[in-house]
Amino acid sequence: MANTYLSFISDEHLLNCVANLYKSYQKAKNDINKKKFYSNKIDAFKMVFDVKFNNMDEEALIQAEILRQIDKSINNSIGTFHEEILGGIAGYEKGNLSGFDIKAIDNTLFADIKNKHNTMNSSAAESLFQKLKRYADDHKQAKCYWVQILATQSFCEKWTSIINGKEYSHSRVYKISGDQFYKLLTGVDNALFQLYSVLPKVIEDYLKSISAGESEKKQNSALIEIKDGSQKSGRTILNEITYENYQYYLGFDKL
Template identity: 70%
Template structure:
Protein backbone atom coordinates (compact mmCIF):
# COMPACT_ATOMS: atom_id res chain seq x y z
CA UNK A 1 0.00 0.00 0.00
CA UNK A 2 1.70 3.19 -1.23
CA UNK A 3 0.25 5.79 1.10
CA UNK A 4 1.21 9.24 2.32
CA UNK A 5 0.18 8.76 5.95
CA UNK A 6 0.27 5.15 7.23
CA UNK A 7 0.46 1.89 5.34
CA UNK A 8 -2.17 -0.14 7.20
CA UNK A 9 -5.21 1.87 6.04
CA UNK A 10 -5.79 3.95 2.93
CA UNK A 11 -5.23 7.69 2.94
CA UNK A 12 -8.86 8.14 1.94
CA UNK A 13 -10.05 6.13 4.93
CA UNK A 14 -7.91 8.09 7.40
CA UNK A 15 -9.10 11.42 5.99
CA UNK A 16 -12.70 10.22 6.27
CA UNK A 17 -12.13 9.30 9.94
CA UNK A 18 -10.68 12.78 10.53
CA UNK A 19 -13.66 14.37 8.77
CA UNK A 20 -16.07 12.42 10.99
CA UNK A 21 -14.26 13.58 14.12
CA UNK A 22 -14.20 17.18 12.84
CA UNK A 23 -17.98 17.00 12.45
CA UNK A 24 -18.24 15.83 16.07
CA UNK A 25 -16.19 18.82 17.22
CA UNK A 26 -18.43 21.24 15.29
CA UNK A 27 -21.57 19.58 16.63
CA UNK A 28 -20.31 19.65 20.23
CA UNK A 29 -19.39 23.33 19.97
CA UNK A 30 -22.75 24.22 18.43
CA UNK A 31 -24.57 22.81 21.43
CA UNK A 32 -23.09 25.29 23.87
CA UNK A 33 -25.63 28.08 24.02
CA UNK A 34 -25.84 30.32 27.08
CA UNK A 35 -28.65 28.14 28.47
CA UNK A 36 -26.52 25.01 28.04
CA UNK A 37 -23.48 26.79 29.45
CA UNK A 38 -25.45 27.61 32.59
CA UNK A 39 -26.92 24.10 33.02
CA UNK A 40 -24.40 23.44 35.76
CA UNK A 41 -23.76 26.43 37.97
CA UNK A 42 -20.64 28.27 36.81
CA UNK A 43 -17.99 28.55 39.52
CA UNK A 44 -17.15 32.21 39.05
CA UNK A 45 -14.82 32.19 42.06
CA UNK A 46 -12.69 29.61 40.24
CA UNK A 47 -12.97 31.58 37.00
CA UNK A 48 -11.67 34.65 38.83
CA UNK A 49 -8.58 32.72 39.94
CA UNK A 50 -8.20 31.20 36.45
CA UNK A 51 -8.28 34.66 34.88
CA UNK A 52 -5.74 36.17 37.26
CA UNK A 53 -3.34 33.24 37.74
CA UNK A 54 -3.38 32.13 34.08
CA UNK A 55 -3.34 35.68 32.73
CA UNK A 56 -6.48 35.18 30.64
CA UNK A 57 -8.73 37.95 29.37
CA UNK A 58 -12.44 37.38 29.98
CA UNK A 59 -13.27 36.22 26.46
CA UNK A 60 -10.43 33.67 26.47
CA UNK A 61 -11.55 32.58 29.92
CA UNK A 62 -15.09 31.80 28.77
CA UNK A 63 -13.89 30.11 25.59
CA UNK A 64 -11.67 27.88 27.75
CA UNK A 65 -14.61 27.04 30.00
CA UNK A 66 -16.78 26.20 26.99
CA UNK A 67 -14.08 23.86 25.69
CA UNK A 68 -13.88 22.21 29.11
CA UNK A 69 -17.62 21.57 29.02
CA UNK A 70 -17.47 19.84 25.64
CA UNK A 71 -14.43 17.75 26.62
CA UNK A 72 -16.44 14.68 27.71
CA UNK A 73 -18.37 14.60 24.46
CA UNK A 74 -15.15 14.90 22.47
CA UNK A 75 -13.49 12.10 24.48
CA UNK A 76 -16.30 9.77 23.41
CA UNK A 77 -15.80 10.87 19.82
CA UNK A 78 -12.06 10.13 20.04
CA UNK A 79 -12.94 6.56 20.97
CA UNK A 80 -15.17 6.38 17.91
CA UNK A 81 -12.30 7.74 15.79
CA UNK A 82 -10.11 4.79 16.84
CA UNK A 83 -12.92 2.34 16.10
CA UNK A 84 -13.27 3.77 12.61
CA UNK A 85 -9.52 3.76 11.96
CA UNK A 86 -9.17 0.15 13.12
CA UNK A 87 -12.25 -0.84 11.12
CA UNK A 88 -10.40 0.22 7.98
CA UNK A 89 -7.71 -2.42 8.43
CA UNK A 90 -8.10 -5.30 6.01
CA UNK A 91 -9.82 -8.26 7.67
CA UNK A 92 -11.58 -6.21 10.36
CA UNK A 93 -14.80 -4.24 10.66
CA UNK A 94 -16.57 -1.93 13.08
CA UNK A 95 -19.61 -3.03 15.04
CA UNK A 96 -22.06 -0.23 14.20
CA UNK A 97 -23.88 -0.63 17.53
CA UNK A 98 -23.91 -4.44 17.25
CA UNK A 99 -22.62 -4.97 20.79
CA UNK A 100 -18.93 -4.93 19.87
CA UNK A 101 -16.73 -2.13 18.57
CA UNK A 102 -14.36 -4.11 16.35
CA UNK A 103 -14.38 -7.68 15.11
CA UNK A 104 -12.40 -9.85 12.74
CA UNK A 105 -14.31 -10.64 9.56
CA UNK A 106 -13.80 -14.35 10.28
CA UNK A 107 -15.11 -13.96 13.87
CA UNK A 108 -11.78 -14.84 15.50
CA UNK A 109 -11.60 -11.53 17.39
CA UNK A 110 -14.07 -9.25 19.15
CA UNK A 111 -13.15 -6.06 20.99
CA UNK A 112 -14.66 -3.30 23.07
CA UNK A 113 -12.67 -0.07 22.86
CA UNK A 114 -12.37 2.51 25.63
CA UNK A 115 -10.34 5.64 24.97
CA UNK A 116 -9.05 5.84 28.56
CA UNK A 117 -8.28 3.12 31.09
CA UNK A 118 -10.34 4.70 33.89
CA UNK A 119 -13.66 5.33 32.18
CA UNK A 120 -15.54 2.43 33.83
CA UNK A 121 -16.76 1.82 37.35
CA UNK A 122 -16.92 -1.69 38.81
CA UNK A 123 -20.45 -2.36 37.52
CA UNK A 124 -19.48 -1.33 33.99
CA UNK A 125 -16.35 -3.50 34.20
CA UNK A 126 -18.42 -6.49 35.30
CA UNK A 127 -20.92 -5.98 32.48
CA UNK A 128 -18.10 -5.67 29.94
CA UNK A 129 -16.39 -8.87 31.12
CA UNK A 130 -19.68 -10.76 30.93
CA UNK A 131 -20.34 -9.46 27.41
CA UNK A 132 -16.87 -10.43 26.17
CA UNK A 133 -17.18 -13.85 27.81
CA UNK A 134 -20.46 -14.43 25.94
CA UNK A 135 -18.75 -13.68 22.63
CA UNK A 136 -15.94 -16.07 23.58
CA UNK A 137 -18.46 -18.79 24.41
CA UNK A 138 -20.46 -18.24 21.23
CA UNK A 139 -17.39 -18.16 18.98
CA UNK A 140 -15.02 -20.90 20.11
CA UNK A 141 -12.09 -19.66 18.00
CA UNK A 142 -12.42 -16.05 19.10
CA UNK A 143 -10.26 -14.01 21.44
CA UNK A 144 -12.12 -11.12 23.03
CA UNK A 145 -10.46 -7.91 24.17
CA UNK A 146 -11.04 -4.95 26.42
CA UNK A 147 -8.98 -2.31 24.60
CA UNK A 148 -7.61 0.66 26.54
CA UNK A 149 -6.32 3.13 23.95
CA UNK A 150 -4.65 5.29 26.62
CA UNK A 151 -3.47 2.77 29.21
CA UNK A 152 -1.08 3.00 32.16
CA UNK A 153 1.29 0.50 30.54
CA UNK A 154 1.89 -1.51 27.37
CA UNK A 155 0.31 -4.95 27.72
CA UNK A 156 -1.63 -7.81 26.16
CA UNK A 157 -2.73 -10.13 28.93
CA UNK A 158 -5.39 -12.45 30.26
CA UNK A 159 -8.13 -10.43 32.01
CA UNK A 160 -8.96 -11.96 35.34
CA UNK A 161 -9.68 -10.69 38.81
CA UNK A 162 -12.25 -9.80 41.43
CA UNK A 163 -15.04 -7.51 40.22
CA UNK A 164 -17.87 -6.56 42.57
CA UNK A 165 -16.94 -9.39 44.89
CA UNK A 166 -17.01 -12.06 42.17
CA UNK A 167 -14.00 -13.78 40.64
CA UNK A 168 -13.91 -13.54 36.86
CA UNK A 169 -11.68 -15.40 34.42
CA UNK A 170 -12.01 -16.78 30.89
CA UNK A 171 -9.23 -18.33 28.86
CA UNK A 172 -10.01 -16.15 25.80
CA UNK A 173 -10.97 -12.85 27.42
CA UNK A 174 -8.06 -10.42 27.52
CA UNK A 175 -7.22 -6.79 28.14
CA UNK A 176 -4.83 -4.91 25.91
CA UNK A 177 -3.30 -1.44 25.58
CA UNK A 178 -3.87 0.72 22.52
CA UNK A 179 -0.36 0.30 21.11
CA UNK A 180 -0.52 -3.49 21.43
CA UNK A 181 -3.97 -3.64 19.85
CA UNK A 182 -2.89 -1.58 16.85
CA UNK A 183 0.13 -3.90 16.55
CA UNK A 184 -2.11 -6.98 16.81
CA UNK A 185 -4.48 -5.89 14.05
CA UNK A 186 -1.89 -4.45 11.68
CA UNK A 187 1.00 -6.85 12.26
CA UNK A 188 3.18 -3.74 12.67
CA UNK A 189 4.87 -3.22 16.05
CA UNK A 190 4.85 0.57 15.86
CA UNK A 191 1.51 1.10 14.12
CA UNK A 192 0.06 3.30 16.87
CA UNK A 193 3.19 5.46 16.89
CA UNK A 194 3.01 5.75 13.10
CA UNK A 195 -0.58 6.99 13.37
CA UNK A 196 0.49 9.54 15.99
CA UNK A 197 3.25 10.86 13.72
CA UNK A 198 0.98 10.96 10.66
CA UNK A 199 -1.97 12.73 12.24
CA UNK A 200 -0.65 16.32 12.17
CA UNK A 201 0.08 16.03 8.45
CA UNK A 202 -3.24 14.35 7.66
CA UNK A 203 -5.22 16.86 9.74
CA UNK A 204 -3.47 19.79 8.00
CA UNK A 205 -4.28 18.26 4.61
CA UNK A 206 -7.91 17.81 5.63
CA UNK A 207 -8.23 21.38 6.89
CA UNK A 208 -6.75 22.78 3.67
CA UNK A 209 -9.46 21.08 1.65
CA UNK A 210 -12.57 22.12 3.53
CA UNK A 211 -14.47 25.34 3.56
CA UNK A 212 -14.24 27.03 6.93
CA UNK A 213 -17.47 26.61 8.82
CA UNK A 214 -19.41 29.84 8.63
CA UNK A 215 -20.45 31.18 11.99
CA UNK A 216 -19.00 28.37 14.05
CA UNK A 217 -20.97 28.24 17.26
CA UNK A 218 -18.14 27.78 19.75
CA UNK A 219 -18.76 31.35 20.90
CA UNK A 220 -22.56 31.18 20.91
CA UNK A 221 -22.64 31.24 24.72
CA UNK A 222 -20.07 34.01 24.80
CA UNK A 223 -21.85 36.10 22.17
CA UNK A 224 -25.14 35.81 24.06
CA UNK A 225 -23.46 36.88 27.30
CA UNK A 226 -21.68 39.78 25.59
CA UNK A 227 -25.01 40.96 24.19
CA UNK A 228 -26.36 41.10 27.75
CA UNK A 229 -23.38 43.17 28.88
CA UNK A 230 -24.19 45.82 26.28
CA UNK A 231 -27.32 46.62 28.28
CA UNK A 232 -26.13 45.87 31.80
CA UNK A 233 -22.70 47.54 31.44
CA UNK A 234 -21.24 44.70 33.52
CA UNK A 235 -18.02 42.89 32.75
CA UNK A 236 -18.43 39.44 31.20
CA UNK A 237 -17.49 37.73 34.47
CA UNK A 238 -19.83 39.96 36.49
CA UNK A 239 -22.64 39.19 34.03
CA UNK A 240 -22.13 35.45 34.43
CA UNK A 241 -21.98 35.83 38.21
CA UNK A 242 -25.15 37.92 38.27
CA UNK A 243 -27.07 35.50 36.06
CA UNK A 244 -26.01 32.54 38.18
CA UNK A 245 -26.08 34.01 41.70
CA UNK A 246 -28.28 37.12 41.77
CA UNK A 247 -30.28 35.45 44.57
CA UNK A 248 -27.17 35.36 46.82
CA UNK A 249 -26.80 38.08 49.44
CA UNK A 250 -25.34 41.21 47.89
CA UNK A 251 -24.95 39.74 44.40
CA UNK A 252 -28.00 41.59 43.08
CA UNK A 253 -25.91 44.74 43.31
CA UNK A 254 -23.56 43.72 40.50
Protein backbone atom coordinates (compact mmCIF):
# COMPACT_ATOMS: atom_id res chain seq x y z
CA MET A 1 0.00 0.00 0.00
CA ALA A 2 1.40 3.36 -1.06
CA ASN A 3 2.27 6.18 1.32
CA THR A 4 2.50 9.25 -0.88
CA TYR A 5 0.47 11.54 1.40
CA LEU A 6 1.76 10.58 4.86
CA SER A 7 4.50 8.25 6.05
CA PHE A 8 2.53 6.75 8.92
CA ILE A 9 -0.68 5.59 7.18
CA SER A 10 -1.43 4.28 3.72
CA ASP A 11 -3.02 6.42 1.02
CA GLU A 12 -5.89 3.94 0.81
CA HIS A 13 -6.65 4.24 4.52
CA LEU A 14 -6.43 8.04 4.49
CA LEU A 15 -8.75 8.30 1.48
CA ASN A 16 -11.21 5.92 3.14
CA CYS A 17 -11.24 8.13 6.26
CA VAL A 18 -11.95 11.19 4.12
CA ALA A 19 -14.66 9.29 2.24
CA ASN A 20 -16.38 8.32 5.49
CA LEU A 21 -16.34 11.91 6.71
CA TYR A 22 -17.68 13.13 3.35
CA LYS A 23 -20.60 10.72 3.70
CA SER A 24 -21.26 12.07 7.19
CA TYR A 25 -21.38 15.60 5.79
CA GLN A 26 -23.77 14.52 3.05
CA LYS A 27 -26.01 12.69 5.49
CA ALA A 28 -26.10 15.66 7.86
CA LYS A 29 -27.13 17.96 5.00
CA ASN A 30 -29.74 15.56 3.66
CA ASP A 31 -31.20 14.99 7.13
CA ILE A 32 -32.33 18.58 7.63
CA ASN A 33 -35.95 18.50 6.50
CA LYS A 34 -38.65 20.58 8.16
CA LYS A 35 -39.45 17.92 10.75
CA LYS A 36 -35.79 17.67 11.78
CA PHE A 37 -35.39 21.45 11.68
CA TYR A 38 -38.26 21.81 14.15
CA SER A 39 -37.21 18.89 16.38
CA ASN A 40 -35.56 21.31 18.81
CA LYS A 41 -38.02 24.12 19.33
CA ILE A 42 -37.09 27.21 17.34
CA ASP A 43 -36.69 30.36 19.44
CA ALA A 44 -39.11 32.67 17.62
CA PHE A 45 -38.09 35.71 19.69
CA LYS A 46 -34.40 35.22 18.90
CA MET A 47 -35.26 34.99 15.20
CA VAL A 48 -36.92 38.41 15.33
CA PHE A 49 -33.87 39.94 17.01
CA ASP A 50 -31.48 38.20 14.57
CA VAL A 51 -33.38 39.50 11.55
CA LYS A 52 -33.48 43.07 12.84
CA PHE A 53 -30.19 43.41 14.74
CA ASN A 54 -28.02 41.39 12.34
CA ASN A 55 -29.71 42.82 9.25
CA MET A 56 -30.49 39.35 7.89
CA ASP A 57 -33.28 38.42 5.56
CA GLU A 58 -35.50 35.55 6.65
CA GLU A 59 -34.10 32.99 4.20
CA ALA A 60 -30.53 33.77 5.24
CA LEU A 61 -31.59 33.32 8.86
CA ILE A 62 -32.98 29.84 8.16
CA GLN A 63 -29.87 28.87 6.21
CA ALA A 64 -27.70 29.98 9.13
CA GLU A 65 -29.75 27.89 11.56
CA ILE A 66 -29.56 24.87 9.22
CA LEU A 67 -25.78 25.24 9.07
CA ARG A 68 -25.66 25.44 12.87
CA GLN A 69 -27.60 22.19 13.16
CA ILE A 70 -25.37 20.53 10.56
CA ASP A 71 -22.25 21.75 12.38
CA LYS A 72 -23.48 20.26 15.65
CA SER A 73 -23.93 16.89 13.95
CA ILE A 74 -20.58 17.04 12.16
CA ASN A 75 -18.55 17.69 15.33
CA ASN A 76 -19.08 14.09 16.41
CA SER A 77 -18.02 12.87 12.98
CA ILE A 78 -14.75 14.83 13.18
CA GLY A 79 -13.89 12.93 16.37
CA THR A 80 -14.62 9.66 14.55
CA PHE A 81 -12.34 10.79 11.70
CA HIS A 82 -9.40 11.08 14.11
CA GLU A 83 -10.21 7.68 15.62
CA GLU A 84 -10.18 6.12 12.14
CA ILE A 85 -6.90 7.83 11.21
CA LEU A 86 -5.19 6.73 14.43
CA GLY A 87 -6.60 3.22 14.09
CA GLY A 88 -4.81 2.90 10.75
CA ILE A 89 -1.34 3.32 12.27
CA ALA A 90 0.65 0.09 12.42
CA GLY A 91 0.30 -1.59 15.81
CA TYR A 92 -2.96 0.11 16.76
CA GLU A 93 -6.65 -0.43 16.15
CA LYS A 94 -9.91 1.47 16.48
CA GLY A 95 -12.44 0.28 19.00
CA ASN A 96 -15.83 -0.70 17.64
CA LEU A 97 -18.23 -0.17 20.54
CA SER A 98 -15.64 -1.87 22.72
CA GLY A 99 -15.37 0.79 25.43
CA PHE A 100 -12.14 2.27 24.07
CA ASP A 101 -11.56 4.43 20.99
CA ILE A 102 -7.95 3.38 20.25
CA LYS A 103 -5.81 0.58 21.64
CA ALA A 104 -2.44 -0.96 20.98
CA ILE A 105 -2.81 -4.44 19.51
CA ASP A 106 -0.53 -5.75 22.28
CA ASN A 107 -2.74 -4.07 24.95
CA THR A 108 -0.02 -1.67 26.12
CA LEU A 109 -2.13 1.40 25.36
CA PHE A 110 -5.79 2.36 25.62
CA ALA A 111 -7.22 5.75 24.75
CA ASP A 112 -10.46 7.67 24.77
CA ILE A 113 -10.59 10.40 22.10
CA LYS A 114 -12.39 13.71 22.60
CA ASN A 115 -12.27 16.16 19.72
CA LYS A 116 -12.32 19.20 22.03
CA HIS A 117 -11.00 19.72 25.54
CA ASN A 118 -14.25 21.08 26.98
CA THR A 119 -16.79 18.47 25.91
CA MET A 120 -17.27 16.78 29.31
CA ASN A 121 -19.05 17.80 32.48
CA SER A 122 -17.76 16.62 35.87
CA SER A 123 -19.84 13.44 35.87
CA ALA A 124 -18.56 12.46 32.42
CA ALA A 125 -14.97 13.19 33.47
CA GLU A 126 -15.38 11.03 36.58
CA SER A 127 -16.81 8.19 34.51
CA LEU A 128 -13.98 8.44 31.97
CA PHE A 129 -11.28 8.37 34.64
CA GLN A 130 -12.81 5.29 36.22
CA LYS A 131 -12.97 3.58 32.84
CA LEU A 132 -9.32 4.32 32.03
CA LYS A 133 -8.31 3.20 35.54
CA ARG A 134 -10.05 -0.15 34.95
CA TYR A 135 -8.09 -0.67 31.73
CA ALA A 136 -4.85 0.19 33.54
CA ASP A 137 -5.67 -2.18 36.42
CA ASP A 138 -6.65 -5.01 34.06
CA HIS A 139 -3.56 -4.60 31.87
CA LYS A 140 -0.51 -4.03 34.07
CA GLN A 141 1.72 -2.91 31.17
CA ALA A 142 -0.83 -0.50 29.70
CA LYS A 143 -0.78 3.27 29.71
CA CYS A 144 -4.22 4.83 29.36
CA TYR A 145 -4.97 8.23 27.87
CA TRP A 146 -7.68 10.84 27.75
CA VAL A 147 -6.88 12.42 24.37
CA GLN A 148 -7.93 16.01 23.63
CA ILE A 149 -7.42 16.51 19.90
CA LEU A 150 -8.00 20.27 20.19
CA ALA A 151 -6.53 21.33 23.52
CA THR A 152 -5.51 24.68 24.97
CA GLN A 153 -1.82 23.73 24.96
CA SER A 154 0.56 20.91 24.00
CA PHE A 155 1.00 18.43 26.88
CA CYS A 156 1.30 14.87 28.10
CA GLU A 157 0.92 14.44 31.86
CA LYS A 158 -0.53 12.24 34.58
CA TRP A 159 -4.22 12.88 34.95
CA THR A 160 -4.71 13.89 38.56
CA SER A 161 -7.82 15.80 39.48
CA ILE A 162 -10.48 16.45 42.08
CA ILE A 163 -13.81 15.58 40.47
CA ASN A 164 -17.10 15.90 42.31
CA GLY A 165 -15.18 16.24 45.57
CA LYS A 166 -13.10 13.08 45.07
CA GLU A 167 -9.38 12.97 44.33
CA TYR A 168 -8.41 10.86 41.32
CA SER A 169 -4.96 9.70 40.26
CA HIS A 170 -3.28 6.59 38.85
CA SER A 171 0.33 5.94 37.92
CA ARG A 172 -0.61 4.96 34.34
CA VAL A 173 -3.58 7.18 33.54
CA TYR A 174 -2.68 10.26 31.50
CA LYS A 175 -4.22 13.17 29.67
CA ILE A 176 -2.62 14.26 26.42
CA SER A 177 -3.10 16.82 23.64
CA GLY A 178 -3.79 15.77 20.07
CA ASP A 179 -0.35 16.68 18.71
CA GLN A 180 1.43 14.71 21.44
CA PHE A 181 -0.81 11.67 20.95
CA TYR A 182 -0.22 11.63 17.20
CA LYS A 183 3.51 11.87 17.94
CA LEU A 184 3.26 9.02 20.47
CA LEU A 185 1.56 6.64 18.04
CA THR A 186 3.49 7.55 14.88
CA GLY A 187 6.96 8.43 16.20
CA VAL A 188 6.73 11.57 14.03
CA ASP A 189 7.08 14.82 15.99
CA ASN A 190 4.69 16.87 13.84
CA ALA A 191 2.38 14.10 12.64
CA LEU A 192 -0.82 16.02 13.39
CA PHE A 193 0.50 19.05 11.51
CA GLN A 194 1.42 16.83 8.56
CA LEU A 195 -2.15 15.49 8.49
CA TYR A 196 -3.54 19.03 8.57
CA SER A 197 -1.19 20.14 5.79
CA VAL A 198 -2.01 17.30 3.42
CA LEU A 199 -5.79 17.32 3.90
CA PRO A 200 -6.63 19.89 1.16
CA LYS A 201 -4.82 17.75 -1.43
CA VAL A 202 -6.38 14.51 -0.17
CA ILE A 203 -9.87 16.01 -0.21
CA GLU A 204 -9.38 17.36 -3.73
CA ASP A 205 -8.19 13.96 -4.93
CA TYR A 206 -11.13 12.24 -3.28
CA LEU A 207 -13.71 14.64 -4.74
CA LYS A 208 -12.22 14.12 -8.21
CA SER A 209 -12.62 10.35 -7.79
CA ILE A 210 -16.38 10.39 -7.16
CA SER A 211 -19.07 10.97 -9.73
CA ALA A 212 -20.62 14.39 -10.18
CA GLY A 213 -24.01 12.92 -9.37
CA GLU A 214 -22.77 11.64 -6.04
CA SER A 215 -21.30 15.01 -5.08
CA GLU A 216 -24.44 16.91 -6.11
CA LYS A 217 -27.17 14.99 -4.33
CA LYS A 218 -30.17 17.01 -3.23
CA GLN A 219 -29.44 18.54 0.15
CA ASN A 220 -31.66 19.76 2.99
CA SER A 221 -35.28 20.44 2.14
CA ALA A 222 -36.24 22.44 5.26
CA LEU A 223 -36.14 25.85 3.58
CA ILE A 224 -38.12 24.64 0.55
CA GLU A 225 -40.80 23.08 2.76
CA ILE A 226 -41.07 26.19 4.95
CA LYS A 227 -41.28 28.51 1.92
CA ASP A 228 -43.99 26.34 0.37
CA GLY A 229 -45.99 26.51 3.60
CA SER A 230 -45.47 30.27 3.77
CA GLN A 231 -46.80 30.77 0.25
CA LYS A 232 -49.88 28.64 0.93
CA SER A 233 -50.71 30.32 4.23
CA GLY A 234 -49.85 33.88 3.19
CA ARG A 235 -47.62 34.28 6.26
CA THR A 236 -44.08 35.62 6.18
CA ILE A 237 -41.42 32.93 6.51
CA LEU A 238 -40.75 34.08 10.07
CA ASN A 239 -44.41 33.92 11.01
CA GLU A 240 -44.78 30.54 9.33
CA ILE A 241 -42.01 29.10 11.51
CA THR A 242 -43.48 30.71 14.63
CA TYR A 243 -46.98 29.45 13.84
CA GLU A 244 -45.85 25.90 13.19
CA ASN A 245 -43.87 25.82 16.42
CA TYR A 246 -46.26 27.69 18.73
CA GLN A 247 -49.78 27.59 17.31
CA TYR A 248 -50.93 26.01 20.59
CA TYR A 249 -49.77 29.09 22.59
CA LEU A 250 -52.35 31.73 23.47
CA GLY A 251 -52.85 34.09 20.54
CA PHE A 252 -50.27 32.49 18.26
CA ASP A 253 -52.96 30.67 16.27
CA LYS A 254 -53.99 34.08 14.87
CA LEU A 255 -50.76 34.50 12.87
